[in-house]
Amino acid sequence: MNSSKSSYTGLVLEYDSGIVPPPYSHVFRLAMDWTKGSLSVALDLHYTEREELSEEEILDEGFTPNDDYSHKGALDSVWIKPLQQLYDKSRWTNKDIEEGGITVSPIEKGKDEGVKIPANQEEWQLMAQDLIQAIYETVKKEAPLKVNYRLVDNEQTTDCSVTVHFSNRQVIFEKNGTSRTINWEYAIQLMKLVFTPDYHYEMAKEEAGKKRGAYIDCGDGYWHELGKGVVNIDPSFDAVGKIKAGFEDLVSD
Incomplete structure (x- = not known):
């Protein structure tokens, strides 16, 4: 048929x-x-x-x-x-x-x-x-997925987050107190990248870093520094670099 x-x-x-x-x-x-x-x-x-x-x-x-x-x-x-x-x-x-x-x-x-x-x-x-x-x-069995991101560059700190609402297929990007809806497919691909690398929890902190670098909290309250506490599993695929690029595109829009 x-x-x-x-x-x-x-x-x-x-x-x-x-x-x-x-x-x-x-x-x-x-x-x-x-x-x-x-x-x-x-x-x-x-x-x-x-x-x-x-x-x-x-x-x-x-x-x-x-x-x-x-x-x-x-x-x-x-x-x-x-x-x-x-x-x-x-x-x-x-x-x-x-x-x-x-x-x-x-x-x-x-x-x-x-x-x-x-x-x-x-x-x-x-x-x-x-x-x-x-x-x-x-049904409120689980909360929406929220990933927090901090970029420290040239003494400027940018805090942002991506919240994925599967309930209504909406993704909210928030930066410095302002929020906007972003493309669903883009966000889902970014979230796949976020969960691709290896996270070393023994290096994680409960607060975001203040030194130059990029930091991520995958929703569990632990902050990891990209490139140090978050490393690529496959040397041929730079997931860490793609995560940075994905968030930087959102921040710059």
């Missing part, structure tokens, strides 16, 4: 992490319906194979003994168009996903039109992660 925007009014995403070990291994089903123009969602997320782990082992990995989550409710309708655009541009494959992956089922006139396996797995998995984060923000 070759669905178009006008013929389907919902999507069901089902994901299995596959060969990922516990406590990380999980499955989820995310059903979305925009029949009436608004977006209703139903999420069922379940972590798997944890019975072989002790509670201490689960806690040591940053989880809790019960991270399963179910929710039914509404999401901001701003998510409908990106979902439709991703679905309409996707190509489908018969490739087996036994080792983990995501499937997409279009809903037309209330009926499931069959399971499709997207060739662009990463795009769909990222979309699903963004939608789940949007749910968590909407």
Whole structure:
């Protein structure tokens, strides 16, 4: 079936992490319906194979003994168009996903039109992660992601921040007390870069640096100096330099 925007009014995403070990291994089903123009969602997320782990082992990995989550409710309708655009541009494959992956089922006139396996797995998995984060923000389970940045140059200090609101796909950039909305895709790419390098927490401080340099706080209250406490993992990819360039572009606009 070759669905178009006008013929389907919902999507069901089902994901299995596959060969990922516990406590990380999980499955989820995310059903979305925009029949009436608004977006209703139903999420069922379940972590798997944890019975072989002790509670201490689960806690040591940053989880809790019960991270399963179910929710039914509404999401901001701003998510409908990106979902439709991703679905309409996707190509489908018969490739087996036994080792983990995501499937997409279009809903037309209330009926499931069959399971499709997207060739662009990463795009769909990222979309699903963004939608789940949007749910968590909407129900106040988690706060929006806020990254703080300080640039000290020639005795001038510039403080700024980027706050990503998944709930309504808005990103707020704030500098010296003034704020503006910035491009969603630009911000998401910048956030991916932010979490690419290696952060040495033994060098982190609770206050931003005052000496010449660039400093970042990824939302946990710890400040790291780029190039010293934050270093590239892959020598062929200068993530640290790209982070600096990304924030400097925002600061200079």
